[in-house]
Amino acid sequence: MSVSDEQRSASPSEYAGANAHAFGPGRHLRSRSKVLPEHARGHNRALVLQTLYHSGAMSRADLSRETGLTRVTISDLVAEFIADGIVIEMGVREAVGPGKPPILIDIDRFGHQIVGLDLSGPDAFTGAVLSLDGDVLERREVPRPKSPDGEAAYAALRELAQTLVEASTQPLLGVGIGTPGVVRPDGLVLSSPNLGWTNFPLEAKLGVDLDLPVLARNDANAAVLAEYTFGEAKADFMLIKIGKGVGAGLITGSQPLLGSRFAAGEIGHVVVGTDGGPRCACGKDGCLEAWLSVSRLEAAIAADPEARDEILRDAGTRMAIATAPIVAALDLSEVVISGPAELLDGILIEAAIATLRARTLEGVFEDVVVRLTHQEDIVLRGAAVMVLSGQLGVS
């Protein structure tokens, strides 16, 4: 019987407060860098927290078995985590053999919270206080500035963040932000035309203003992390986020793909086909975003309700034409779509599946899945994964 089986069969009273949440094993983002001796300690810390996060409460002996680290190393690390307030003892499990019943330990899931912010909405910046398991506990929003104005956008987001910090009821592990635009790994927004930011040090500035750790990423890159950690996604997939704009986040080999300009997944302004198409906000004709954004689909259907099916079929076809080379080049197993189900589920996704099949190598890519994500608040939850990953090495 595995450790997690034992936990499931134990009655709740046997270890008061033990968390019912346990995410599937092996959902961690893999590090491609080699573990050097001086990094081993940090690596071991992350490994222990990762194991506890996904498997739930367990004894030090279980943890040693699961991680392959010695009991002495586990004891030292756990003592350190307890002193830091990251891990707590949860009580004892009923003894199954002779000897002292083991004390169960777990990440202090109720002793910390995370603030997540989503700047991708058409009318409002939304935010939430989240649990370490990614559940939304409190929700707030502020109106989004009507026109691109970097200062006004920052003022609105800071106000939202401060309101949420005040609404939190436990010490905060950090603040995560998903924003439209191209974002460097250190949280500097290289370019976000809709918000009026160019080379804007979002992470550093808000970190000083809030006096908390802040992490900022592109909104689709945040969403893909949420799907990876909390959803059912595989090790190689892309998530296409369809809202005011269209963008994608990619995970390959269990690792976020950023690219040479940190712009991997910026597929919204790729022109699809050579036959023109709707005029895009960027000035070109037939960008993927011009076919597929929620506002474009809604406007086209409102203008000609009888053509609804055809409009959705065209959009799904164009999405797959743009996606097929990416699926083939990276050998992805899934394309996950995030956006309003009433528009995207059904005709649009069916057209995308048919087109993807028709445009990729027979016998190889036939099992590629195209589906809608089940997750709501995907950017907020992704922002929580950013903080978990950045602060604890957990994802």
Ligand SMILES: [Zn+2]
């Ligand atoms: Zn465009």
